[in-house]
Amino acid sequence: MFLANYLFVWSTLPFAASSIVKVPSGPVTVARGATASLPCEFTSDHDPSALVVTWQRVEDNRVVHSYYYQQDQLGRQSSDYRNRTELNLKQIVEGNATLAISNFGPEDDGEYLCVATNSLGSHRGVVRLIYAVYYSEPRLSIHLNSNDVTIQYETEGFPKPEVVWQDSGGQNLSDQSEVLSEDKRLYFLRSSYVTKNPAFNITFTLKNPAVHQEMQRHVIFSKDGSKGIHIPVVILGILCVTFMCSTCVLLWLHCHNKQKPHDDMMVMPNSNNHCK
Numbered sequence: 441m442f443l444a445n446y447l448f449v450w451s452t453l454p455f456a457a458s459s460i461v462k463v464p465s466g467p468v469t470v471a472r473g474a475t476a477s478l479p480c481e482f483t484s485d486h487d488p489s490a491l492v493v494t495w496q497r498v499e500d501n502r503v504v505h506s507y508y509y510q511q512d513q514l515g516r517q518s519s520d521y522r523n524r525t526e527l528n529l530k531q532i533v534e535g536n537a538t539l540a541i542s543n544f545g546p547e548d549d550g551e552y553l554c555v556a557t558n559s560l561g562s563h564r565g566v567v568r569l570i571y572a573v574y575y576s577e578p579r580l581s582i583h584l585n586s587n588d589v590t591i592q593y594e595t596e597g598f599p600k601p602e603v604v605w606q607d608s609g610g611q612n613l614s615d616q617s618e619v620l621s622e623d624k625r626l627y628f629l630r631s632s633y634v635t636k637n638p639a640f641n642i643t644f645t646l647k648n649p650a651v652h653q654e655m656q657r658h659v660i661f662s663k664d665g666s667k668g669i670h671i672p673v674v675i676l677g678i679l680c681v682t683f684m685c686s687t688c689v690l691l692w693l694h695c696h697n698k699q700k701p702h703d704d705m706m707v708m709p710n711s712n713n714h715c716k
């Protein structure tokens with residue numbers, strides 16, 4: 441009964457002159473876990489009784505949300521969207537069928553068709569949603585090699601980020617960035633910079649323009665101000681002194697014993713030349 445009415449309205453009025461719908465002109469980026477807002481505005485006739493609003497996925501016609509008889513109708517809603525969608529029932533009568541989808545995930549990336557039908561016609565518009573993930577706090581590791589230092593950051597997000605390494609003067613440095621993608625919805629980024637200079641002051645910048653994310657991290661390593669560089673030197677110094685002292689003591693003991701030899705002492709064959 442209802443469907444017959446709906447189809448009748450649908451087939452007689454699709455090209456009515458007043459069928460205007462306003463949706464975003466470009467794609468809308470939504471971060472993982474966020475609530476997506478899908479704007480869809482149409483010309484209202486201020487008669488809620490005949491208003492039908494349907495949101496569907498373009499790719500496979502899954503029903504995302506429906507409204508008629510002045511209430512939400514979720515009997516044919518895809519289970520993928522259960523408990524996740526919301527229409528503002530006051531705004532809808534005014535011609536605003538903006539849909540909210542909570543807990544946005546990678547499967548929600550795609551196109552959504554909004555169809556609003558009233559006495560003025562059938563209004564259709566498509567909203568394209570793009571999935572993005574904020575990059576996580578980058579993990580820093582510093583590798584000291586025999587003649588250079590590698591500074592490396594690792595982080596995950598989506599889509600592919602922009603990465604720049606700069607020196608303290610703001611000059612771009614050449615880096616090595618590789619994107620190792622575990623699945624199509626999360627990029628694992630490893631970016632490193634190699635320097636021969638043991639003292640450096642560099643800046644790592646990562647941008648995910650899709651979600652207006654920008655992270656900047658400074659890595660400063662100096663010879664003078666840093667305790668990190670002194671600890672090995674101090675340890676080396678102590679080891680050297682210990683080694684020299686023990687050598688002296690052993691040498692002295694050895695020579696002392698040599699001058700007053702005991703029968704049970706083991707004497708190295710050519711150690712004589714150490715003692716005067």
Ligand SMILES: *[C@@H]1O[C@H](CO)[C@@H](O)[C@H](O)[C@H]1NC(C)=O
Nearest residue numbers: 518519520521522523524525
């Ligand atoms: C939706 O919410 C209802 C009540 O809050 C709950 O009983 C139901 O299990 C939920 N369904 C899903 C798919 O989460």
Ligand SMILES: *[C@@H]1O[C@H](CO)[C@@H](O)[C@H](O)[C@H]1NC(C)=O
Nearest residue numbers: 481527528531536537538539
């Ligand atoms: C349409 O409804 C949404 C959600 O209720 C609201 O955020 C938005 O401001 C409304 N748009 C207009 C033009 O009133």
Ligand SMILES: *[C@@H]1O[C@H](CO)[C@@H](O)[C@H](O)[C@H]1NC(C)=O
Nearest residue numbers: 607608609610641642643660
């Ligand atoms: C590192 O460089 C920044 C400029 O990029 C500067 O403001 C800061 O003082 C420098 N730090 C050290 C310890 O040299």
Ligand SMILES: *[C@@H]1O[C@H](CO)[C@@H](O)[C@H](O)[C@H]1NC(C)=O
Nearest residue numbers: 602603604605610611612613
């Ligand atoms: C540094 O590289 C970034 C990204 O490639 C670029 O946008 C920027 O203009 C460069 N800056 C300089 C000073 O070359």
